[in-house]
Amino acid sequence: MSAVSARGLTLGRSLVDVSFDLPLGSCTAVLGPNGAGKSTLLGLLSGVLLPDQGAASVLGPVSYLPEGLPLDSLLRVRDVVSLVKRLPGWEPRVADPLLTAFELPMRKRVNALSQGQRVRLGVALVLGRRARTYLLDDPFLGLDPMVQVIVERAIADRAADATMVVACQHAAAAERLCDHLLFLRKGGLQWCAPVDAWRERFRRVRISGNVDAVHELGELALLVERRGSRLEALLDDPAGVAEARLRVAGAVVESLPLPLDELLMAVAA
């Protein structure tokens, strides 16, 4: 069963003909370079933005954290918290520890908060409400590493019984948290699949022995770099035939870990 699905979602040039399905209970990281359409996608899924074409359906109730937490600058933090607390679904069990951990200045006006404090406030308010689907746009923006850990834990906690869509620039955090990846580039959907599928398709290998065997790879090699007498190659190998070809050609092949951020950089390039 899909908790989030999009069909031909289009808005201006920011997002063009994007279709996907995200299973119930999944945590999906929306990744891509700046201007790829991540915020637009989450805005459309939340209903804050209206598509030119296509449609999206999201299992509700939805809790959406817009990028940078735009709020009326005259409001004080305590006012915002107080207003959100009145809405159905507020869970003190989750929200109160977050508000305490984030050490938010309750008397300050929202416009006096730093970027990181705004994000913390937004995360506490959005995750403090019980929803079936959470849409978080850059929940790590401007956070220091310690707070980021707390936010990651909170997201992980909520994701245990909800569907989570997290747009972010932190591939490492996405890798830790999510089981699905959705990669956007220039407004188009490049890839949407479970992390497993990414790992099966994209691999980094070290080639030694007959390094000339790398020519057997053809388009299967996204990137080849020389490391002394050896080569390291990033493979886009959906059929899983690349390593066999290399070995047949006399090369020694050794698998290497492939961090997601490196993979994304290579794919984006």
Added chain:
Amino acid sequence: MSQLGTLHHFPRAQADRSISPDELRSAEPLDVPASQPDMAEIGGGESLRLGAALTIRSRWPLMAIISVISLVVAQGLTDTADWVQQSAHGVLMLMVAAFGLIRGLDGQGPTLAFWRGLGVRPASFELGVVGVDLLFMGALLFFASRVTDAPVLTLLGAGLALVAYGFGSATRGAASSEGGRAALVMAMVSVMLTGTALSFLASYGHVVLALLMQMGIIGAAGVLSRVLLSDWAPQTAAVRQQRRGHAVWLGCALSGLLVIPVQFFDGMPESTAAVPDAAGLFVPDRDPMSGKQLWRVGADGEPERLSLRGRVLFPEPGPHRSAAFFHKDLGAVASMLVREDQGREQSRGSLTVRDGVHFAMITAGGEAITCDGPLLSGSTAFDADGMGATRTLSSGEVWRLDGDGCRLRVEEGDP
């Protein structure tokens, strides 16, 4: 942080260079509730209450400042000179209008995205915002009407406030910046004033009435469009890189032109409680604000309307009820019964400052007879048949006004 649960839902969680999955995992297992305790969507009532509460919490300083100034200004409305009272009243009305404009232009920015993203229903939310704004403006106007004795000016203030709020509201989808929207408001004012002028010229209507009607129509249309279009998000236009938003503002401005046919076809009220005076002229009670308020019993016994062109002073019920008006040709006041308390008369709604009481009359034939220049303070005695009057000035001069004209009486008892 044990309350935050575990990561056991994520079998795919990968090892990381800086934080391991173990670090993310809490000591205690996640306490997943067996049932979903509260998964209700945010309803219309909750959205409405949120809109109202948000408005109060974010705008209470503005409301407080205006309330305090109103109280201070109200002090100027008692036991002071006429001009002070009039100025204070004007300031009070302008403040309500300014509040209306500020609140009309306010909002509909990206700040609403957060609330909408939580599942708040936009129309109900907006209704809550509009409700608080209008309630506050209504309270200010009620206060003004209680502390002052100028219902017409209060009514104009209400119209001005509503139209300012409506104008601001109608431009919400037209431009992203408040400066751009303010420019559109000016365009709407131009359209409205053009409509007022057309209405007045086309129907011999009362310019103030035409203006009030337009204010009501455009203000209501603006507020209605604000609520109905609350689903429209300016961010969508921004993402589309649209330079222009929708043109609802123009539709609202043009809707004010409805006043032209309404005024043109406006006829005699079905029944009037007014009794024609001796000259056959009367003011229908049910048409108190109309410029067509001076009626005459014609030769056939049927009421007929006198075409008035000029600014009408509003009559007051009572023994001196009359339809006083500036006669267009002579530029002077013509009146069956001239009121001498000019200060009070001005505060009742005249927008014209007069140097003195002009003494004039209109005959049963509709002819206006005026005296040259103002006849300053004195007393007026009207003939029993209503066909003439004698005015004795405090200087001792006695003026006679009747069907033969206006002249200085040189000998007592000699007209």
